[in-house]
Amino acid sequence: FVELGLNTQIPPFDNIHNRRALRYAIDVNPIIALVYDGYAQPARGFIPPSSYSYSEDAPDLITRDLDAARAELEAAGNPDGFSFEVSVVAQPYRIQTLEIMQASLAEVGIELIIQSNERARHLEILRQTPNEANAGFIQILRFQPTPENYLITQAGCNPANLLSPYCTEEWEALWNQLAATPDPADRAVIIQQLDQMVMRDAISLPYVYPEIPLVYRGDLLDNVGLNGYGFLDWVDVIVKG
Incomplete structure (x- = not known):
């Protein structure tokens, strides 16, 4: 999947309503059409369709709704919107993705500022100095046989991505339950619950599942x-x- 990792430790994304406003305001369809030439599908969470723990019945929380976005901005106390910086590696398709996002977010007054960095600097922000950006462009393209790995890079008390640590009693209790559960079907249910938990609180914004055509x-x-x-x-x- 590809996502915007949100820095939940500093404004504006320390406010859950701003995070949800962003989620409602982004239009993924032009990204899929223009950046991926149609070879992608809208994301429903951190668990991609290739994983055994993916559920088509999971609530679709990433649906564009500008009225809902404006209501969340009102609840956050900034009805006219806000601005934020996104760290991104300076590659054309990444920049193009963010430029498309800029256009859709502007409809509700949210300004996305592109912070173009070399890869080493971008990784430094994600892993060491997260407060030097409000968000980061992240893509997870390698398949994970153990689907909880999709989650622990983004959530939990010590995630690889330091933008959005998610260390709550609810999360820890469910994570410990997962560790003690050997049956794959039972594990899939728990992983889905964990996925919906972080999506509910909008700690990050996965927005597309890229598809890679295999031509031979x-x-x-x-x-x-x-x-x-x-x-x-x-x-x-x-x-x-």
């Missing part, structure tokens, strides 16, 4: 597939003839 010559290759990490598995590819 069927008349020349056989047994083409992906490995457990979502990459082309060349080991088992058979060259015909």
Whole structure:
């Protein structure tokens, strides 16, 4: 998935209503059409469809609703909107994504300021000095066989992404329950609950699940597939003839 990691420790995203306003205001459809050429789908949370713990029945909390966005801004005490900076690695498709976001957010008075950084500086902000940006452009493209790994990079008491630590008693109790649960079906239910918890509180904004087309010559290759990490598995590819 691709997301905006929100710095929940400082304004404006220390206020849950500002975070929810952002979620309601972003329009993901032009991002999917223009950046991904249609090869993506709107995100429903941190767990992608490729995971066994993904649920199509989960509430869709990332739905554009400008009236709801304005109501959240009113509840936050800034009805005219707010501004925030996003750290991003200076790659064209990332910048294009944020520029599209700028246009949709401006409709409710939210100003997105692009802070273009080298990769090392961007990672430093995410992992060491999070208060030097209000948000960060993050993408998780590697498949995780253990789906809770999608969550612990973004949430919990010691996440890899320091923008949005989420250390609540509710989270810790459910996380400890997950650690003591061996059955995959039972684990999937708990992971879905954890996912909905962080989505409810809008600690971050996953917005698309990218899809990677696998194109090859069927008349020349056989047994083409992906490995457990979502990459082309060349080991088992058979060259015909």
